[in-house]
Amino acid sequence: MSTTDRRDPTTATGGPDGDRRLIARRRALLGPAYRLFYSEPVHVVRGEGVWLYDPDGNRYLDAYNNVACVGHSHPRVVDAIARQAAVLNTHTRYLHETVLDYAERLLGHFPRALGHVMFTCTGSEANDLALRAARVFTGGTGFVVTENAYHGVTLALAGMSPSLGMQQLSRDVRVVPAPFRDDTGARFAGDVAVAVEDLAAAGVRPAGLIVDTIFSSDGVIPDPRGFLRPAVETIRRAGGLFIADEVQPGFGRTGTHMWGFERHEIVPDIVTLGKPMGNGHPVAGLVAKPEVLAAFGEQMRYFNTFGGNPVSCAAGLAVLDIIAEERLLGRVEATGRVLRAGLEEIAARRGGLGEIRAAGLFVGVDVTADAGGRAPERAAHIVDALRRRRVLVGAAGRDGSVLKIRPPLVFDEEHAGRLLEALDGVLSEMPG
Numbered sequence: 319m320s321t322t323d324r325r326d327p328t329t330a331t332g333g334p335d336g337d338r339r340l341i342a343r344r345r346a347l348l349g350p351a352y353r354l355f356y357s358e359p360v361h362v363v364r365g366e367g368v369w370l371y372d373p374d375g376n377r378y379l380d381a382y383n384n385v386a387c388v389g390h391s392h393p394r395v396v397d398a399i400a401r402q403a404a405v406l407n408t409h410t411r412y413l414h415e416t417v418l419d420y421a422e423r424l425l426g427h428f429p430r431a432l433g434h435v436m437f438t439c440t441g442s443e444a445n446d447l448a449l450r451a452a453r454v455f456t457g458g459t460g461f462v463v464t465e466n467a468y469h470g471v472t473l474a475l476a477g478m479s480p481s482l483g484m485q486q487l488s489r490d491v492r493v494v495p496a497p498f499r500d501d502t503g504a505r506f507a508g509d510v511a512v513a514v515e516d517l518a519a520a521g522v523r524p525a526g527l528i529v530d531t532i533f534s535s536d537g538v539i540p541d542p543r544g545f546l547r548p549a550v551e552t553i554r555r556a557g558g559l560f561i562a563d564e565v566q567p568g569f570g571r572t573g574t575h576m577w578g579f580e581r582h583e584i585v586p587d588i589v590t591l592g593k594p595m596g597n598g599h600p601v602a603g604l605v606a607k608p609e610v611l612a613a614f615g616e617q618m619r620y621f622n623t624f625g626g627n628p629v630s631c632a633a634g635l636a637v638l639d640i641i642a643e644e645r646l647l648g649r650v651e652a653t654g655r656v657l658r659a660g661l662e663e664i665a666a667r668r669g670g671l672g673e674i675r676a677a678g679l680f681v682g683v684d685v686t687a688d689a690g691g692r693a694p695e696r697a698a699h700i701v702d703a704l705r706r707r708r709v710l711v712g713a714a715g716r717d718g719s720v721l722k723i724r725p726p727l728v729f730d731e732e733h734a735g736r737l738l739e740a741l742d743g744v745l746s747e748m749p750g
Contacts, residue, residue, distance in 0.1 A: 333374070337361050355712070356705045357698075365390025368729050370710070378708045381725040381737050387569050387594035388640045389728040395597045395636045402632035410437065410626040420631035423638050424595075425605065427576050429585045434611050437603045437626030441565040441592025442470030444602040448528070448588045449474055451606065451614040452559045458523035460490045462513045462553065464497075466716045468535040469528060469563055478528070481535045490522050496536035496716075497545060507548035514556045524558035526587075531578030532567040537715035538675050538682025538722060540572065546582040559610065560584070565592030565602075566680070570641055570727055573651030573678025581677065597637050601630035646727045654678040656731050657723070660738040668745040670696065679729055682714065683721040694718040696748070703744040709737055 340361060344352070360378060364371040367389040370378045380390070388395065402416070410417055421435045438444045453459055461478055463469070468481040477488030487493070492513035497506035514524050527549060533539035550560045567578030568591055579586050589605040603625075614620075624630070641647070658676040661683060665671035672684030685700060687693035694717045701713050701721065714722040725733070 336373070355710075357702050358705065360705065360710065367392075368726050368733050376708060378705075378710050379725075379733060379736055379740075380710050381723050381729065381733075382710045382712045383726065384566055384571065384724045385593045385598045387571070387727050388597050388637055388644075388646070389726045392597055392636075392640060394640055395599070395633055398632040398636035399599060399629055402629045405628075407624075407627050407629045409623050411621070414628055416628040416631045416635075417626045420626075420634045423635060424603075427638075428589070428605055431585050431607055432589060432605045433608045435603055435605045436611070436620060437601065437630070438622055439600045439602060439625050439630075440470075441563075441590065441602045442472050442475055443622070443625070444565075444590040444592065444604045445470045445475050445528070445561075445563060446472045447604050447620075448561050448590050448606075449525070451588060451604070451610055452526040452561060454617055455610045455613045456523070456525045456557055456559060458525035458558060460492065460514075460517040460522040460524040460558075461488075462492050462494060462510055462517075462524070462527045462558075464529060464533060464536050465493050465495055466536045466714075467493075467528075467530065469530070489520075490517070492516055496533055497539055498537070502539075502542060503545035503548045506545065507552045510549045510552045511556075514553070514558070524553065524556050526559040526561050527553040528561040528563055530563040530566055531582070532572065532677060532680055534566045534680070534682075534722065534724070535714055537684075537720040538680060540578075540581065540675055540677035540680065543581045544583055546579070547584050550584050550586075559587035561588045561590065562586035563590050565590060565594070566724070567677075568592075569594050569637070570647045570650055571678055571680050571724070573647055573654050576647070578677075595637060596630055596633035599630055599633040601625075601634055641727070644728070649730065650678040650727050653730055653734055654681070657681060657734040657737070660734065661741075664738065664742050664745065668742065670745055670748065679723075679725055679727060681721075681723040683723070685719050685721060697721060699748070700741070700744055703747070704740055707740040707743065709740040711737075 361372050362370045363373050368380050370380050425435055463478045466481045468479045469475045476482050476486055478491045480493055494509035494513050499505055517524055553560055562579040564577050570576055572578055575581055587607055587610055592602045595601055661674050672686040675682045685693050685697040697713050697719045701711055704711055712722040714720045
């Protein structure tokens with residue numbers, strides 16, 4: 319298939335002039351708070367597998383969007399959604415088998431101690447529900463998060479997502495450094511202990527430690543395996559819970575395991591999931607130890623109008639089928655090894671790249687300046703230059719100097735080769 323296969327006849331806004339009009343219309347209608355990727359935004363009209371297409375039929379290799387985890391517009395997911403939508407779509411206050419079938423299948427991928435699942439429509443809702451459950455169970459209100467964490471967009475979660483702006487953090491939240499350093503486990507646990515002491519000094523009882531288990535917004539920190547365990551033990555000794563935010567690392571992203579927390583040989587008290595569970599359909603959820611949710615259920619009822627609706631659950635079942643039948647975990651691990659090796663070879667030959675941290679198809683690549691320091695401007699330049707070569711990646715880390723590579727799980731060695739070729743070309747053209 320060529321890079322200019324077909325023009326979408328329903329779209330008449332392609333080309334630079336059309337995109338400028340679209341950007342102006344977007345600003346007029348959606349207001350100033352939204353942001354677009356890339357200095358030259360990408361206008362997409364169609365997706366298929368690892369590819370996104372613009373109005374002129376040009377295709378872009380998507381090495382960034384984890385939400386469509388089994389590939390854009392996967393026919394199995396599309397068919398499951400369409401068939402169920404043609405029959406029934408309503409909420410969980412009626413009896414229906416599909417939500418139970420999905421709950422049973424999903425829980426089968428978790429440790430036995432995590433025995434209950436509650437459904438929401440978004441990862442933000444799932445994390446918000448986790449905060450509520452943790453507060454009820456522990457009697458505390460304080461939370462510990464990492465310095466560039468992102469956990470969602472509700473009022474409560476924006477207050478514990480430093481990546482959205484430190485000025486809006488809640489008073490019962492304490493921020494700890496991301497665990498980049500040597501002796502990571504002990505140091506991270508020590509930082510959590512200091513944060514707990516600071517909460518106590520302010521008269522705040524801890525409710526929990528919540529981390530994205532691959533620290534994606536902090537710059538991608540997958541290793542060493544097991545380094546999270548001492549911090550989890552620390553928060554539990556203080557009376558708090560451990561909440562594993564699996565919105566990004568979950569559903570086989572790391573290759574060796576279904577969930578990021580498994581790489582650290584720990585069992586969280588609560589696990590939160592996001593839209594990858596439905597390949598982009600608005601379904602998310604919370605998996606927890608029954609004793610945690612027992613206290614929550616005794617004090618209040620839970621109601622989410624369309625969390626766990628039959629169409630969302632049909633999409634979720636299809637995703638689990640695809641992960642199993644297409645053996646995606648093994649494919650992710652194999653492709654991830656090829657991608658990492660290629661990145662390391664380019665870094666050694668070209669320079670300008672620092673440490674490469676990876677687990678499966680989740681990769682963080684430090685971009686360095688000439689003197690060896692971090693270089694957010696160079697990272698932004700690389701991201702935009704790759705976009706011009708029709709390869710899409712992102713940036714992460716506190717200063718945006720980490721290339722963030724996180725493609726759909728169906729990304730294979732051929733696609734990795736295309737990304738590596740494009741990156742090598744970009745670096746060859748960069749001064750210094």
